[in-house]
């Protein structure tokens with residue numbers, strides 16, 4: 001074929017003419033009649049010509065093209081505006097309406113493969129000023145907070161500029177087993193990396209685990225809280241019937257206590273004085289306390305679903321001042 005290259009323009013010229021007259025079969029026969037090589041149909045020259053051949057069938061469409069042009073006419077008015085230099089004029093642009101965003105995220109997985117879920121409610125196009133995290137359950141045998149989490153997730157719309165993260169349980173294995181500890185026998189509220197952490201007590205209900213923050217559940221929630229740095233964290237437990245005092249944010253504690261009908265009390269976890277409790281709230285308040293306050297809520301042992309759901313959900317979101325309305 002190489003030796004033909006010089007003649008290719010001539011041949012393709014012929015081909016184009018013949019093709020426009022109609023059909024490849026005619027083209028090849030015409031080419032062979034001219035005594036030249038029959039072109040390989042895969043050759044670009046032929047493909048190019050063959051693509052031109054179907055155009056007559058497309059030609060009726062131009063009649064449709066004039067009609068859409070009026071819709072295209074507004075674009076010329078926009079075309080003079082684009083300047084490559086960054087001249088942002090915020091005044092002519094109307095502010096986009098904030099939209100409620102709901103989404104879920106997998107914060108981590110347990111040794112038994114269960115997912116630790118987080119559910120988000122917030123607004124687009126707003127600067128988030130306040131973040132509330134509701135942790136429904138850490139101890140698998142304390143079930144009431146699951147209802148709080150569920151109720152908040154389903155019913156509360158945050159104020160614009162606020163966002164709510166609901167973590168129904170950070171111990172889904174313990175929840176499935178109905179045990180305080182996780183599947184490895186670790187009390188997740190003694191496993192946080194603070195000065196008060198102890199590895200002793202294996203086999204008891206309050207074993208802190210082999211190492212500080214050894215558990216996947218602790219790591220997952222700690223990573224989440226480090227990222228979000230919430231203003232308020234409500235960590236729900238049972239059965240003492242108190243709002244655990246931290247004195248970090250007395251207004252928040254008072255609002256919680258009033259709405260929940262519970263007293264504010266100190267609750268020790270056996271940590272020597274001067275050391276920080278190896279609990280979620282101990283850890284957060286110690287290391288991220290300038291960002292916000294984590295508070296342990298101890299519902300009573302037996303609470304109605306109306307209390308654990310609506311009442312507690314209203315209490316927590318109201319105390320954090322993140323609730324706009326329901327629905």
Ligand SMILES: [Zn+2]
Nearest residue numbers: 139142237238
């Ligand atoms: Zn608990």
